[in-house]
Amino acid sequence: MKLSTRGRYGLRMLVDLSQQGAQVVTLKSIAVRQELSVNYLEQVAKDLKRSGYIRSQKGPQGGYLLALEPKDIVIGDVLRILEGDLLLTDKNHGKETLLQQCVRENVYDPLNTAVAHFFDSLTLSDIIAGKRLS
Amino acid sequence: MKLSTRGRYGLRMLVDLSQQGAQVVTLKSIAVRQELSVNYLEQVAKDLKRSGYIRSQKGPQGGYLLALEPKDIVIGDVLRILEGDLLLTDKNHGKETLLQQCVRENVYDPLNTAVAHFFDSLTLSDIIAGKRLS
DNA sequence: TAAAAACCAAGTGTTTTACTAGGCTTTTTG
DNA sequence: CAAAAAGCCTAGTAAAACACTTGGTTTTTA
Numbered sequence: 001m002k003l004s005t006r007g008r009y010g011l012r013m014l015v016d017l018s019q020q021g022a023q024v025v026t027l028k029s030i031a032v033r034q035e036l037s038v039n040y041l042e043q044v045a046k047d048l049k050r051s052g053y054i055r056s057q058k059g060p061q062g063g064y065l066l067a068l069e070p071k072d073i074v075i076g077d078v079l080r081i082l083e084g085d086l087l088l089t090d091k092n093h094g095k096e097t098l099l100q101q102c103v104r105e106n107v108y109d110p111l112n113t114a115v116a117h118f119f120d121s122l123t124l125s126d127i128i129a130g131k132r133l134s
Numbered sequence: 135m136k137l138s139t140r141g142r143y144g145l146r147m148l149v150d151l152s153q154q155g156a157q158v159v160t161l162k163s164i165a166v167r168q169e170l171s172v173n174y175l176e177q178v179a180k181d182l183k184r185s186g187y188i189r190s191q192k193g194p195q196g197g198y199l200l201a202l203e204p205k206d207i208v209i210g211d212v213l214r215i216l217e218g219d220l221l222l223t224d225k226n227h228g229k230e231t232l233l234q235q236c237v238r239e240n241v242y243d244p245l246n247t248a249v250a251h252f253f254d255s256l257t258l259s260d261i262i263a264g265k266r267l268s
Numbered sequence: 269t270a271a272a273a274a275c276c277a278a279g280t281g282t283t284t285t286a287c288t289a290g291g292c293t294t295t296t297t298g
Numbered sequence: 299c300a301a302a303a304a305g306c307c308t309a310g311t312a313a314a315a316c317a318c319t320t321g322g323t324t325t326t327t328a
Binding site for chain 4: 176192194
Binding site: 001002003004008011012015016019033034075083086087088089090097098099100102103106107108110111114115118119122126127128129133 | 135136142145146149150167168217221222223224231232233234236237240242244245248249256260261263267
């Protein structure tokens with residue numbers, strides 16, 4: 001019942017990028033600041049790029065930058081890309097006893113709804129809130 | 135980011151026991167009803183017993199029963215026994231950059247609080263809500 | 269043309285999860 | 299009083315998930 005490194009590192013990368021304004025930033029420099037592996041962060045960056053949250057520039061002086069305004073980056077969407085669904089329980093394919101249904105309806109469904117609502121009400125700009133982090 | 139089988143099976147066991155009233159119920163019969171392994175359920179039962187949620191009777195005609203009223207069984211407490219802490223992120227031991235702190239304060243801390251509040255406001259009696267499940 | 273960066277696929281070690289196996293102890297009942 | 303039925307307990311294990319690492323290729327700039 002934990003968020004994985006992919007989601008956590010992804011958020012840190014987005015916050016980091018937001019601090020560098022409109023200039024491109026190398027993965028290397030992010031990795032150094034965040035004390036993460038460049039190669040691993042690459043995999044996260046790949047997903048963020050494919051989904052249109054960041055843009056990139058190849059070659060020397062290349063790097064990454066945000067493709068959207070922080071206020072338009074919804075954390076729930078980002079985490080669904082990096083973590084898969086945000087459900088605390090797998091969806092029950094097929095048969096379900098009356099008892100299981102009861103637990104799902106009274107525990108898991110409301111919980112999943114609450115968690116989804118939390119993440120979907122939060123944007124990158126809510127996280128940075130105009131802060132200067134360096 | 136999923137609840138494990140231990141927590142889920144534990145909840146099902148408690149709901150099942152609540153349906154049998156004050157009579158003792160064998161693990162075998164629960165396992166059959168819930169289609170779970172007796173041996174595995176034993177491990178869950180052991181923890182629930184040690185923490186005082188269920189009582190047991192050895193020997194033939196033995197079995198388990200609830201040790202508390204459903205309204206006094208807080209789901210948050212049960213899941214902390216079976217799953218460990220209910221935090222979506224591990225506690226950060228030691229150093230934390232300003233950026234990490236920012237993410238934690240604006241994402242993880244409020245999220246963990248919301249999840250804890252959800253589970254701690256829910257009792258076994260809320261789940262069964264007077265229902266007859268069989 | 270060499271270096272710097274993004275891009276990419278596959279492999280790997282570790283940890284966690286979800287069990288299984290098998291024995292011991294207690295209690296009831298024939 | 300013996301056998302069976304139940305709970306109790308520990309250790310082992312197979313599989314999946316996780317968190318990377320390795321080792322390249324391609325693009326772009328100086």
